[in-house]
Amino acid sequence: MELFEVTVLGSGSATPSLIRNPSAQLLNASGHFFLIDCGEGTQIQLRRNSIKLQRIECILITHLHGDHYFGLMGLLQTMHLLGRQAKVTLICPAELKEIIDLQNKHSQTGLSFPLEYVFTDPKKAQLVYEDKHLEIHSFPLSHRINCTGFLFKEKIGLRRIIKEKLQQHKISVAEINNLRLGLDVVDENGKNILNSELTEPPPAPRSFAYCSDTIYDERIVEYIKGVNLVYHESTFLASEIDRAKKTFHTTAAQAATIAKMSGIGQLLIGHFSARYGNTEDFLEEAKPVFENTLLAEEGKTYKII
Ligand SMILES: [Zn+2]
Ligand SMILES: [Zn+2]
Numbered sequence: 001m002e003l004f005e006v007t008v009l010g011s012g013s014a015t016p017s018l019i020r021n022p023s024a025q026l027l028n029a030s031g032h033f034f035l036i037d038c039g040e041g042t043q044i045q046l047r048r049n050s051i052k053l054q055r056i057e058c059i060l061i062t063h064l065h066g067d068h069y070f071g072l073m074g075l076l077q078t079m080h081l082l083g084r085q086a087k088v089t090l091i092c093p094a095e096l097k098e099i100i101d102l103q104n105k106h107s108q109t110g111l112s113f114p115l116e117y118v119f120t121d122p123k124k125a126q127l128v129y130e131d132k133h134l135e136i137h138s139f140p141l142s143h144r145i146n147c148t149g150f151l152f153k154e155k156i157g158l159r160r161i162i163k164e165k166l167q168q169h170k171i172s173v174a175e176i177n178n179l180r181l182g183l184d185v186v187d188e189n190g191k192n193i194l195n196s197e198l199t200e201p202p203p204a205p206r207s208f209a210y211c212s213d214t215i216y217d218e219r220i221v222e223y224i225k226g227v228n229l230v231y232h233e234s235t236f237l238a239s240e241i242d243r244a245k246k247t248f249h250t251t252a253a254q255a256a257t258i259a260k261m262s263g264i265g266q267l268l269i270g271h272f273s274a275r276y277g278n279t280e281d282f283l284e285e286a287k288p289v290f291e292n293t294l295l296a297e298e299g300k301t302y303k304i305i
Helices: 042-048 072-081 095-106 173-180 218-224 238-246 252-262 280-286
Strands: 004-010 024-029 032-036 056-060 088-092 115-119 126-130 134-141 147-154 207-211 229-233 266-270 293-295 301-303
Touching: 004 042, 004 266, 024 042, 024 147, 042 072, 072 095, 088 095, 088 126, 095 115, 134 218, 147 218, 207 218, 218 252, 229 252, 238 252, 252 266, 252 280, 252 293, 266 280, 280 293
Parallel strands: 032 056, 056 088, 088 115, 207 229, 229 266, 266 293
Antiparallel strands: 004 024, 004 301, 024 032, 126 134, 134 147, 147 207
């Protein structure tokens, strides 16, 4: 089974503190690294967790509040100083290009590697990335400024050959490829063989969604229905529900309600306000609504199943 797992690098909101870093998560999809948000200090968190930053191929930024991107210039600069040549794809709000260009202009920095931009649309869902294994869609969130979430969906893989069964037949390499594609084949004696005799279905594709800063908004449900693991912000506890609304954030129970309505597998909550030292209370408020809730813990990797 190919790897599909996410590591939390930052789980706090607003300001970095001694106990929590601002938002960042690293998705490892079949050995390809996607960095989602890049709060201040993310490159240190990557090092602390022994993640090679030059392996990051794609960086996704949800919105332009500092706790989600103030680590980006530092990270790009380090990649440059280490002599990176390989392209970095940056999926982000269009305004971020202006910020990066201005910083590079005044520091007279020409990056050693190409930056390829894909701009998110804050108004509607769209496909922002596609490769052999994976599709990424952005979708709108309701926050104080333009903000998008991201949905990562594995593609359906090829059918798997059952080796012991294959050994009982003489089949050409070309026909073995046809078997993987799901076609029936003819062996070297001219005998027809049904695909189902020699193969089994590919593993079910997995999905992960990242719902960054947002007010409680049931419109999210349509984008994350049935997803295996959903990260949803949970900045406040229920006692601060009015503050959550005023600042366009969510409480733990509200995040759990969205999870329940969406029929997802597991919920991961984070973006905890610095006012809370202990995060167990978040779990206590979320679990009665949606039992399968996990706390975002920095340095911890969550397998998406
Ligand atoms: Zn934030
Ligand atoms: Zn924000």
